[in-house]
Amino acid sequence: MGDEGYYPHESSSVFNDLRLQGGFCDATIKVQDVSFQVHRVILATYSPYFLNVFRCASPQDKVFDTPGLSPDMMQLIIEFVYTGSVSVREENVRELLLAADHLQVADVVQTCSDFLVEHLRPRNCVGLFQFPNICFSSSLQHKAYRYIIDHFEEVALCEEFLQLSVHELTAILDSDDLNVNKESIAYEAVLRWIANGPEERKAHIAVLLSKVRLGLMSLDYLMTKVIQNELVINSLECMPMVVKTAETMSSITTSRTSGSHLSILASRPRLPYAVMLAIGGWSGGDPTNSIEAYDIRADNWTNVTIAQERPRAYHGVAFLDGSVYCVGGSDRAEQFSSVRRLDLRTHVWHEVAPMFSCRCYVSVTVLDGYIYAMGGYDGYTRLCTAERYRPETNQWSLIAPMQEHRSDASSTTLRDMVYICGGFNGIECLQTCECYSPRTNQWTTISPMSCPRSGIGIIAYADRVYAVGGFDGSRRLSTAEFYNPCTNTWLRVRSMITPRSNFGIAVLDNQLFVVGGFNGFTTSCNVEHYDVATDAWAAARNMNIFRSALSCCVACPLPNVDKYVVSRDALLPLYLDDVCVESGDSD
Incomplete structure (x- = not known):
């Protein structure tokens, strides 16, 4: 239905038929020169405004003038009262919200507010933030304000931004x-x-x-x-x-x-819109349950580990709808088919449906609301099977198997396709790659990488698929390359500062991050990031613990982001002593 919404609730059509026929109507609502016949008891049920009007009227009063509204809005509200549905469109929603607020029809106020929130954009959020100053809707105002804060870079380029008062702009700039x-x-x-x-x-x-x-x-x-x-x-x-x-x-x-x-x-560093989570892995010779959250604004890691959670390594993680899913992996003693969900709002882990197969060294990614788990090692063989999970039904379903058996590969999504690259088939490290189309349920081989890569990092970045690091069968790699889907070709880019395999990889604030891993000699806590604009790698702050076989994901937005970053008040003394030109704006 495009930008139009119909919002029904239970109401008897009998009363509406009577209204349309003029049957038993005991009042006339007059708006400008248009009259609407109604039943007082029906209208008063949904509108405290009319309840008060009818209570204060004498028995002889039959016609009630209602100023400040248009006949069109009055008709929509009366139709809602009698039919339980209202047609909300972009061209009428603000006027309808004002009318419903004036007449105290709460359901229509809520419907209009919900519609406006769903249609928040950089070009209209300032107007909607200011709109509740006329029509009281604190929820709408708060959500519009949050949209301005979260999308400020885009909002500041729109015409509506210029309508902010100095007090409003001051408050926005003051926000952490x-x-x-x-x-x-x-x-x-x-x-x-x-x-x-x-x-x-x-x-x-x-x-x-x-x-x-x-x-x-x-x-x-x-x-x-x-x-x-x-x-x-x-x-x-x-x-x-x-x-x-x-x-x-x-x-x-x-x-x-x-x-x-x-x-x-x-x-004072501002709070980040998104945080990068580094979860699990091998540390000190044993699997760990450690979770660290990286705050790019402060270049700082915060320990957010939940002590009761089971350690695991060689797993995959995915962020979806406010939760982090930890998929498969191993604790040394066994390979897991289990999947755990961390609710980032409550900081509590929950068990969800297990996969069809145990999958250690699994490749995990997200596309169109599904979590994909591909390949891995079940304790006996390297797998070519793949499956996907739908959170709404808490069910896994098998998809077409890959063309290669792959464990220790890595995957990502780009342009409605799933890409998986490299890995180990039980005999050799792989340089082959393939992509999956959910529409056709088919895997297609694409051009191979420049070299074999097991324990690789694959990530979609700058509209390309990047392949970073890994193990080629003899040494850990620092090299990186990207795949262009339009030309089916790979092109080398600048190598990392440090060689590594079995590391975490994620894109945060338009920077490609690699986290921890094994450098050929020792497990690492080292972190670096790549900027496609400069084709250069730079060091970021190290994690607090050394680990490999971890997995990373980016979580955003987080309404409780302050729970996953260091307090700005606690951070400030350390930050002030570490301010330098390299950490600021460079343009």
């Missing part, structure tokens, strides 16, 4: 969980907002700039883009603020002195 990849985005949004009405708005530069976290920018950006801006130069309050921040950052960079002279707000 404002989702900006770089702090320069917040600063440039301020400039764009002021430019829409410079004569009136330039006076607000100081209060707005005080909410931008200048200490999170690079010194170069601060010196070239901020300190030389005309609005900053002409502000008696801004210039000292920016100069003091620049001087402190310069001192930290050149002499490694304490960063405590930076103001708390100027350098």
